[in-house]
Amino acid sequence: MSIRTVSNVVSDYPYVADDTRARVQAAIDRLGYRPNLLARSLKQGRSHVIALVVPELDVPYFAELARLIIAEGRERGYLVMIDHTDGDKNLERELILQNARPMNFDGVILSPLALSGADLSERPPGAPILLLGEKSFDSLADHVAIDNVAAADEATTHLIDIGRSRIAAIGVQPSGYDTAKLRLKGFRRAHRRAGIPVDRSLLMTATRFHRTDGAEAMRQLLARPDRPDAVFCFNDLLALGAMRTVLAAGLRVPEDVAIVGFDDIEDGRFSTPTLTTISPDKQLIARQAIEQILTRISKSDDAAPIEIRAPFRLAIRESTAGIPCDGGARHQADRPASRPTRSDSQP
């Protein structure tokens, strides 16, 4: 019985005599043998690890996505290494472009912060890369995202439909951040279609997309004599922060200020009021990302980069439709599709 035979047993190679297999297996069990994956990977030239790089893992949207990606990877025999850029553009470039970490993974899924097309084309050859979320530059890598312009348009149109006309936007960003740019574009498009002018002074910048930034932006909006009657926040965290400010100021949501977010994170399903938001199909995004990058890896595919559009829907909840905080009438709660066991907490 040679090493070859043992290896055949361990890797479930079919052409092994049954009794040989049994004897080898017995020895393996007795000795507690575990194959060394490092050696296997070295030989095979494949680590069965993919890297996931997100700006901040504790931002709920990324945590939810990471969980789904880990799960999808596991089903296909892949482990996921997670790294974050901490919202630091330079770190993002280092991690991805200079290949600061030498490659010990077969592919990398990146949710870019501010990567440019130029950055990407400078990238030395290596593991295939897949981009998550919007980017406006030309395709230099595979890419899965929802249509941000259409989503932002739909969110804004919803606010217009419920009779709001002074609509603020929170999350406008300095150049380089494509996501913000596209959501602003949708916001403008909805206004244009409805024939409502966009008041540029209601376009609030947010450097980060955290609750505190949303709270601060809303504070500035409320300080104005002509405060808005609605606000479209470029993500749920901004929206939750903004909501906090509105409520703490003694105003009502949605009566005084209606609020729409973007991402459909868990928090917004249990806030008071619950948050109307754009709900991307995260499950599908995760699956498509993993499938596509594994295709690249296994085929060492040189085909042109592909664009994958994931679906989204507008989840209408109390922040644009209900009456919160006074036990009064409430609209029908939206039920999240992906996790049937969790429903909005309507008593």
Place this chain on the structure above:
Amino acid sequence: MSIRTVSNVVSDYPYVADDTRARVQAAIDRLGYRPNLLARSLKQGRSHVIALVVPELDVPYFAELARLIIAEGRERGYLVMIDHTDGDKNLERELILQNARPMNFDGVILSPLALSGADLSERPPGAPILLLGEKSFDSLADHVAIDNVAAADEATTHLIDIGRSRIAAIGVQPSGYDTAKLRLKGFRRAHRRAGIPVDRSLLMTATRFHRTDGAEAMRQLLARPDRPDAVFCFNDLLALGAMRTVLAAGLRVPEDVAIVGFDDIEDGRFSTPTLTTISPDKQLIARQAIEQILTRISKSDDAAPIEIRAPFRLAIRESTAGIPCDGGARHQADRPASRPTRSDSQP
């Protein structure tokens, strides 16, 4: 110039002539050479990867912890592979005990769900393991946690101090879940010290620690004729769910029902009202976990497992002290210590 020399340059070995180093470096840059980490790891017998296994990555407490652990690891040249058990006890056992995944990491940090001492002692020898969070069985592995009994005691005592006497607990668990057991113990201890009897019918079970479970438990509590005037939830997610139910029922927090949580996740700093909670020093937990496991790894240390106690504090916010949702007086906001740039969103 031999392979040896190149290797010396790549690994920053000091005894290399300056001009030799320069020439090698030039060649490396020109050719875009990257060392193959798999080969290095195989030779060194160390992968420089640690695994982090949590129940659910999208539970904010674990996402926040994961972020900190990744950051601490990175400072020490370690990458972090993340896996989750999905709250499945069997998967937990498989992942950890059977070593279902053959070892390609140097250590594993586990936040156990229901691992028993017996489980742990069956574990085949392999990479060192470090446990996060409370467990009541005897030490079979290194372990970092806060004192859950003391923390739960302090949280409950706070509710008693503000004059509540019918205090419910949400998060009681079937046997096997040590965390819940210890928090219940602290809850009881606080009552005993204050001479207040614990009403057993106010001890609410929660299978999972999600918002929806807290919402459901609170729904049951509110349906009673003698509803509680306060509730201690075993984590913030339960508390946020419970809060949602109370507010949606038209009751006030904290006037009608005061609420205390546990974990100090971001969400609770921006909910309306903001959430009083036990705030463990997550930064320190992450650092101590990484430091201790790296010590084990590098020393291949056979010393007895050690217990590390991390500090915590009670963060008092509006859910036990303020007047939410009506623009009235509010108490001074608690400011999180760890992220000075984020403050509670008091306009």
Place this chain on the structure above:
DNA sequence: CTGAAAGCGCTTACAG
């Protein structure tokens, strides 16, 4: 179906 042998790409005593 199984054996003997080469090689994945590094690191590291051992000499010099």
Place this chain on the structure above:
DNA sequence: CTGAAAGCGCTTACAG
């Protein structure tokens, strides 16, 4: 300070 060589633990054509 540098070279020549062995070996980490696997997988995999190549024979048989």
